[in-house]
Amino acid sequence: MSAELQSVVQSSEGVGTGAITSMPILILNVHENCNCRCSMCDIWKRPAGAELQVDRVRLYQESIRALDVKQVVLTGGEPLLHSQLRDLCNMLKECRVRITLLSTGLLLKSRAEIVAECVDEVIVSLDGPPEVHDSIRRISRAYQVMQDGIRAVRKISPRLPIHARSTIQQANFGCLRRTVGAAKDLGCDSISFLAVDTTSKAFNRELVWPVSRQNEVGITPRDLVTLDAEVELLIAQHGEEFASRYIAEDPEKLRRIANHFRQQLGLLPLRAPMCNAPWVSAVVSIGPKSFSKMSKPAARGARPMCT
Numbered sequence: 001m002s003a004e005l006q007s008v009v010q011s012s013e014g015v016g017t018g019a020i021t022s023m024p025i026l027i028l029n030v031h032e033n034c035n036c037r038c039s040m041c042d043i044w045k046r047p048a049g050a051e052l053q054v055d056r057v058r059l060y061q062e063s064i065r066a067l068d069v070k071q072v073v074l075t076g077g078e079p080l081l082h083s084q085l086r087d088l089c090n091m092l093k094e095c096r097v098r099i100t101l102l103s104t105g106l107l108l109k110s111r112a113e114i115v116a117e118c119v120d121e122v123i124v125s126l127d128g129p130p131e132v133h134d135s136i137r138r139i140s141r142a143y144q145v146m147q148d149g150i151r152a153v154r155k156i157s158p159r160l161p162i163h164a165r166s167t168i169q170q171a172n173f174g175c176l177r178r179t180v181g182a183a184k185d186l187g188c189d190s191i192s193f194l195a196v197d198t199t200s201k202a203f204n205r206e207l208v209w210p211v212s213r214q215n216e217v218g219i220t221p222r223d224l225v226t227l228d229a230e231v232e233l234l235i236a237q238h239g240e241e242f243a244s245r246y247i248a249e250d251p252e253k254l255r256r257i258a259n260h261f262r263q264q265l266g267l268l269p270l271r272a273p274m275c276n277a278p279w280v281s282a283v284v285s286i287g288p289k290s291f292s293k294m295s296k297p298a299a300r301g302a303r304p305m306c307t
């Protein structure tokens with residue numbers, strides 16, 4: 001996220017009433033399928049490969065302009081599976097937005113030209129050092145393929161920002177420092193961390209997972225000591241990366257990730273996170289009702305659908 005946009009989001013705390021007049025970030029789920037088989041997600045189990053049609057998005061160009069959308073985030077599934085990605089990006093560019101691509105990285109090499117030409121920023125999912133990453137993704141050589149893809153994109157567009165984002169979960173919570181090392185090895189410009197979601201119905205889950213499944217993927221009470229120690233070692237040994245913002249979070253925010261797991265385990269009081277959608281962002285998914293609330297009127301006062 002650009003510094004300008006970051007400040008818009010940070011200054012948005014407290015918003016949340018009335019009709020919206022602007023919306024800085026629009027997240028488009030452009031493809032339903034994924035080419036990874038991550039242990040924490042069921043999206044890859046989807047049988048169909050539906051994608052967001054370019055002509056459908058085109059209908060809402062006026063709304064995108066009127067709501068002064070600054071950044072469009074392409075996600076999925078895997079957005080690089082989209083068959084008309086170049087057309088989609090070109091159409092979005094007509095709205096003068098910045099395009100961020102969230103990707104598994106597996107198709108970066110074969111689609112390097114499109115990525116280099118059409119996208120302003122790439123964020124790749126990184127689960128850890130090579131063996132950990134491949135094991136969580138359940139794709140052999142996923143790390144190596146992603147590295148080849150990053151190199152291919154950088155060969156065409158050396159300055160394109162490519163960031164890593166890592167989801168902390170059971171299979172990687174003990175190797176956060178090695179994950180930072182992996183991001184550097186890949187040539188990423190920064191890395192950010194977030195906690196795995198095991199308690200919602202997101203990620204194509206039919207039902208909320210039972211506790212046994214949550215414990216397989218999430219952090220258990222006995223893991224917390226190790227997680228705390230790993231976070232403190234990361235903070236102590238990577239001062240330079242925190243100072244330069246190579247690690248996007250500040251130390252306190254990383255500690256809060258550990259406390260987030262404590263809240264989920266009932267060891268700390270639950271605190272609901274502040275939700276600033278749809279005043280700051282909205283998610284559009286593939287489906288007949290997507291975008292319905294962004295239409296008519298196309299401009300001020302419209303309230304986009306938030307999934």
Ligand code: SF4
Binds near residue numbers: 042076
């Ligand atoms: S977590 Fe992301 S990369 Fe992994 S299977 Fe799900 S959608 Fe794909």
